[in-house]
Amino acid sequence: MKVLKVWGGAVVAAGMMVIIGGCAATPSSETSAANQAAQDNRAPFFPSSLFPGSAQRFDAWHCEPARQHLVTATNANDLRLWSLHGAWRLPQAVVASGARYQDGEISFWNRGEKALVETPRGQLQCTLAEHRDALTRSERPGVMFFGRGNEPGWSVALANETPTLTMELNYGEESVQQPYMVSVMDNEAGRVVLENADVTPFFRVRIEAGACFDSMSGKPFPARVTLTYNGEQYSGCGQGIAP
Template sequence: MEVVVRGESRILAPVIAASGARYQLPGDPDTQFWGKGPLATVIWSGEALPQCAPAGTVIPPFRASGNEPFWAVDYDGWQLTLREPGKPPRAVDAQVLETRPDGQTIGGGDGQKALRLRVDDGICVDSMSGMPRPQRVTLQEEGESRQGCGGDPSRLLQGAVWKVVEMSGKQVATDPSTWISFLTDGKIAGSTGCNRFFGAYGLTGEGLVIDKVASTRMACPPAQLESEQQFTQHLLAVRGFDFDDSGALILNGVAGDLRAVADASAQ
């Protein structure tokens, strides 16, 4: 099997697996592909990449929620569990009832106990926290429909190299480029346009926090060093994220916003 990551091609050979189809780079157990049903896990030189799935797939464990009044649904691949304030959790055995090009419907139970959760790809911003999520959801219960958002917000950040093009509305030099990559283990890596950096990020109930940033200490021209300092100040002040109409990532912060676009050449 040929696997291409960030423009690099590697040929993997099949190996024995307890379940699914597993492939590994000969002589390198830290590079492998493991497919189970519609989902696949790729480890590339020891780096775990975001889980691969066809467009519209609901990836367990999946959580969706809505407001006014608040509700939350969890799907673990076997059951849908509905939680509402002041009521005991309600769980039903569930399965995929419908698969569409951009979504799926999960459901279980009969009659008044039936739960249906329609999930469609598309950025959905939580009306209370402002947190973007990767999917829009509709919960159907007892003849009523409730709207909400679902999926892991980190999937909106991971799997791309984000090339910074603006800081506080001002254009950033593109040669050399400033970029950020959000990894699956809660770490970030990138370049300030002068030095390589790494750090950590976390998603809270209401936003995005970046900290523990460190970098190499290469000597660079004064203009690049000034840009690096401004970028680092912006990065450490990030408190949330969003996307504009063009699909660019907006990292919102108290020092100003960073605007970044996915670098297709680095995928």
């Protein structure tokens, strides 16, 4: 394995298109706060929409008629829902049968392996397709966010204490560890962009809350991850890891 170490200096609510769409501007104050944390050598706080909450697993749903694919994580009193266009937290609602979660005009009604999603623009009939156990700190010690992709296999791990990123590339043949700075931190949209400062080679990691599915296994994740490094771009999925 080639090892290179270089050291240098809530959940989103948006609109639904049968199913969901829309984005928000990036608040500069959030980015400034994140970079102040980095200057203090502390890892920044990431948007809650990148995490499962207390849920122990993610579920993937295939929905019609729009051929939407959704990801959910069920907590004690609410449901976290991700589509291709964003993320929602739906409080639990009273229902005679099954489990229903609703926030305004958006609702998710789960009965076994079937679910009904209602939005201002229509309904989706969904079927449970896949699930994945949420990553934990016992599996990834010291990591607050983990992303990965395929062909070639790669991964990104962000430390939970310091603004440090560890990349493994080419199926683990190359390992790179660097500090990072935050160029975008948009808690409302669940979007984070990390870059190195004056260190080469350049890297950028873009993380966005939204339903993501592993390109080989189909396993569900709550975030899409794009890694740009040394002139190459890699796409995959990721998940925030709570303590």
